Amino acid sequence: MNSLGPGSEVDGFLLGELLHAGSMATIYRLTGPDGPLPLIIKIPRLGPGERAVNVIAFEVCRMVLGALAQSPHYPTLVAFGDVETTPYLVMEYVEGVRLNDWVGRAPIGPEEIARLGSALALALHDLHRQDVVHLDLKPTNVLYRTHGEAVLIDFGLAHHSHYPDLLAEEIRSPVGNWVYMAPEQALGVRCDPRSDLFAFGAILYQLSTGRLPFGNPTTIARLRQRLHRDPVPPRALVAGVPAWLQEIILRCLEVDARDRYASAAEVAFDLANHAQVAITDRGLRERRAGWGRRIRRWARAKRFEPAPCPPPSTRIGPAPIVLVAISPAQADDTLFEALRDAARRLIAADDLCRIACVTAVPLAAALSGERYEDTATGRHIKHLVNLRRWAKPLQLPEERLTYHVLESEKPAGALIDYARMNDVDQILIGAARSASARLFPGVSAQVVAEAPCTVTVVRPRPD
Amino acid sequence: MKLALFADIHSNLEAITACLAHAQSLGADRHAFLGDLVGYGADPVAVLDLIEQHAANGAVVVLGNHDAAAIGRPDDSLNDNAQAAIAWTRDQLGKRQRAFLAGLPLTIRDDNILFVHASAAAPERWTYVTGPAEAQESMTAGNATYIFCGHVHEPKLYYMGAGGRPMPFRPVPGTPIPTGKHRQWLAIVGSAGQPRDRINKACYALADMERSRLTFFRVPYDHSSAAQKIRSAGLPERLARRIERGA
Numbered sequence: 001m002n003s004l005g006p007g008s009e010v011d012g013f014l015l016g017e018l019l020h021a022g023s024m025a026t027i028y029r030l031t032g033p034d035g036p037l038p039l040i041i042k043i044p045r046l047g048p049g050e051r052a053v054n055v056i057a058f059e060v061c062r063m064v065l066g067a068l069a070q071s072p073h074y075p076t077l078v079a080f081g082d083v084e085t086t087p088y089l090v091m092e093y094v095e096g097v098r099l100n101d102w103v104g105r106a107p108i109g110p111e112e113i114a115r116l117g118s119a120l121a122l123a124l125h126d127l128h129r130q131d132v133v134h135l136d137l138k139p140t141n142v143l144y145r146t147h148g149e150a151v152l153i154d155f156g157l158a159h160h161s162h163y164p165d166l167l168a169e170e171i172r173s174p175v176g177n178w179v180y181m182a183p184e185q186a187l188g189v190r191c192d193p194r195s196d197l198f199a200f201g202a203i204l205y206q207l208s209t210g211r212l213p214f215g216n217p218t219t220i221a222r223l224r225q226r227l228h229r230d231p232v233p234p235r236a237l238v239a240g241v242p243a244w245l246q247e248i249i250l251r252c253l254e255v256d257a258r259d260r261y262a263s264a265a266e267v268a269f270d271l272a273n274h275a276q277v278a279i280t281d282r283g284l285r286e287r288r289a290g291w292g293r294r295i296r297r298w299a300r301a302k303r304f305e306p307a308p309c310p311p312p313s314t315r316i317g318p319a320p321i322v323l324v325a326i327s328p329a330q331a332d333d334t335l336f337e338a339l340r341d342a343a344r345r346l347i348a349a350d351d352l353c354r355i356a357c358v359t360a361v362p363l364a365a366a367l368s369g370e371r372y373e374d375t376a377t378g379r380h381i382k383h384l385v386n387l388r389r390w391a392k393p394l395q396l397p398e399e400r401l402t403y404h405v406l407e408s409e410k411p412a413g414a415l416i417d418y419a420r421m422n423d424v425d426q427i428l429i430g431a432a433r434s435a436s437a438r439l440f441p442g443v444s445a446q447v448v449a450e451a452p453c454t455v456t457v458v459r460p461r462p463d
Numbered sequence: 464m465k466l467a468l469f470a471d472i473h474s475n476l477e478a479i480t481a482c483l484a485h486a487q488s489l490g491a492d493r494h495a496f497l498g499d500l501v502g503y504g505a506d507p508v509a510v511l512d513l514i515e516q517h518a519a520n521g522a523v524v525v526l527g528n529h530d531a532a533a534i535g536r537p538d539d540s541l542n543d544n545a546q547a548a549i550a551w552t553r554d555q556l557g558k559r560q561r562a563f564l565a566g567l568p569l570t571i572r573d574d575n576i577l578f579v580h581a582s583a584a585a586p587e588r589w590t591y592v593t594g595p596a597e598a599q600e601s602m603t604a605g606n607a608t609y610i611f612c613g614h615v616h617e618p619k620l621y622y623m624g625a626g627g628r629p630m631p632f633r634p635v636p637g638t639p640i641p642t643g644k645h646r647q648w649l650a651i652v653g654s655a656g657q658p659r660d661r662i663n664k665a666c667y668a669l670a671d672m673e674r675s676r677l678t679f680f681r682v683p684y685d686h687s688s689a690a691q692k693i694r695s696a697g698l699p700e701r702l703a704r705r706i707e708r709g710a
Contacts, residue, residue: 164622
């Protein structure tokens with residue numbers, strides 16, 4: 001692989017101009033075969049003397065790019081080679097300008113930073129929504145297409161929560177670019193999208209001041225200084241930096257991820273509507289923290305616990321259970337329909353939720369009448385039929401519906417116990433309205449007061 | 464080869480039937496049943512007959528601790544409900560089913576794959592692979608690129624890191640995971656017949672051996688009928704509730 005160069009062929013692809021020779025991979029333009037898109041090929045540096053992370057980064061890059069929905073924010077993955085034999089990635093060549101080109105001209109004006117920044121934040125948000133964290137955000141990994149959309153490239157160090165994290169613990173020193181790295185990432189956390197917001201803040205800092213917020217650390221001790229040492233406020237370096245921009249930058253650079261923006265979409269919004277940014281002490285700060293605060297920050301950093309990663313958007317949680325309490329007495333059709341409407345709304349909101357149709361009836365007397373309907377089993381079946389009649393119009397698949405007849409002298413208590421035993425997430429219960437529903441006065445009130453979950457009391461609209 | 468992997472079926476005919484149909488629709492051409500074919504559920508004979516048919520067609524089948532208990536190898540680690548179900552199961556099994564279970568091995572090795580019910584380190588001890596330490600023992604002892612197992616009912620994938628320490632991963636159902644042959648993998652495929660993660664859908668996994676992709680699935684099935692059969696058989700109510708709720 002090391003003898004490759006322009007004119008060589010890899011798996012049928014003809015290499016052209018050398019675009020980039022990095023420590024992890026080499027990138028060439030492709031001159032053939034001809035296709036609808038201009039293409040590049042990325043070949044990881046493997047073999048004696050190369051680092052193991054190169055091959056892992058290749059696997060990760062292929063996994064993440066292959067999983068991302070097609071969008072202008074990422075290069076399209078066209079083909080890839082096997083990691084064991086001929087590892088390579090063939091991707092769209094993105095025509096555009098690297099963010100790095102602006103860095104060379106920094107400090108640049110706030111309006112231009114707002115434009116570049118909000119486009120980049122939107123791309124990040126699109127990425128984060130797919131449960132991917134980039135973790136190697138830097139000016140050389142961002143391009144802008146002609147129409148202004150930001151494109152993120154190089155996902156070799158990314159984290160995708162749907163796939164095993166091959167880079168976790170593989171690497172002794174924190175993997176990523178130390179200049180832009182978030183404090184929690186420096187401590188090994190790789191699942192927090194807000195780490196990208198920190199790197200984003202560091203990039204905006206660089207664009208607005210021409211300086212790096214935390215220098216260029218070469219040792220882990222220096223890297224970790226960002227846990228307690230705050231950067232010089234941008235306005236102290238460049239007088240023309242407006243307060244709103246400093247506010248946004250320093251909020252992105254907060255040590256604790258919970259103090260940053262919750263999502264990249266929020267940053268994009270603030271940059272696009274900067275007249276409305278609420279300025280706090282961050283935006284007005286004129287110097288770094290004084291000795292007193294520095295010591296406090298240092299002491300805090302000693303016991304710094306990174307914030308827990310926010311849950312992935314698609315985490316498969318247990319299916320919520322909704323208990324619908326159905327009146328045992330003669331059916332009240334308007335109430336039935338109102339309960340059904342309420343249930344339909346919950347079903348529409350969560351296509352996993354399960355409906356438990358429950359009715360609570362007094363204990364059947366042991367000695368019952370002679371007619372079958374009056375025997376204990378006969379009455380039980382009658383109640384079940386009643387429940388099924390209620391549920392049928394919902395047209396739910398059978399596995400999402402269950403029917404239960406609870407026999408108890410205390411119907412409210414029975415419903416509450418059932419909800420507790422079965423970890424019910426929500427109860428729908430009809431309000432006592434008609435004469436029939438008033439047979440058990442106060443059932444809904446008691447359920448509301450004592451149930452271990454959310455209770456919705458459903459009342460039909462008066463005609 | 465598309466290898467469908469089923470574990471901890473536990474006499475749940477509805478669940479295994481749904482999983483088999485799902486795997487067939489995705490082109491599975493080989494099957495492995497990773498032990499605990501019986502116990503807990505109400506259809507031991509039908510489930511064993513079904514699996515025996517697959518075995519006759521080349522499916523891999525290994526023994527689980529419940530299977531061993533059902534043919535009279537006592538297992539003190541089973542709780543009361545499990546013991547009650549085993550006692551009941553024992554009465555249901557005919558000569559044919561007992562002979563089938565008695566003939567099952569603890570492990571099967573096929574090229575770079577090892578099939579086992581629990582840990583590959585002393586499989587007869589039925590050690591639960593509940594964390595990286597147990598996974599490491601199993602991966603070291605198993606000495607195979609892929610270890611496919613069950614016993615623990617929640618699906619989990621362990622992959623060997625460069626430091627020789629396996630890393631745990633909770634798979635996302637339906638997402639194919641690249642599982643290259645240059646690493647070691649241990650997959651707990653999850654319970655088909657008695658899921659315990661509050662999701663009442665059957666677990667199984669499909670390994671595309673050519674493309675080195677492993678996909679974990681959750682398959683909805685008629686758990687109400689399966690639960691009803693458990694009640695009708697007079698088995699402990701808790702076992703019926705468990706499959707209704709998936710917990």
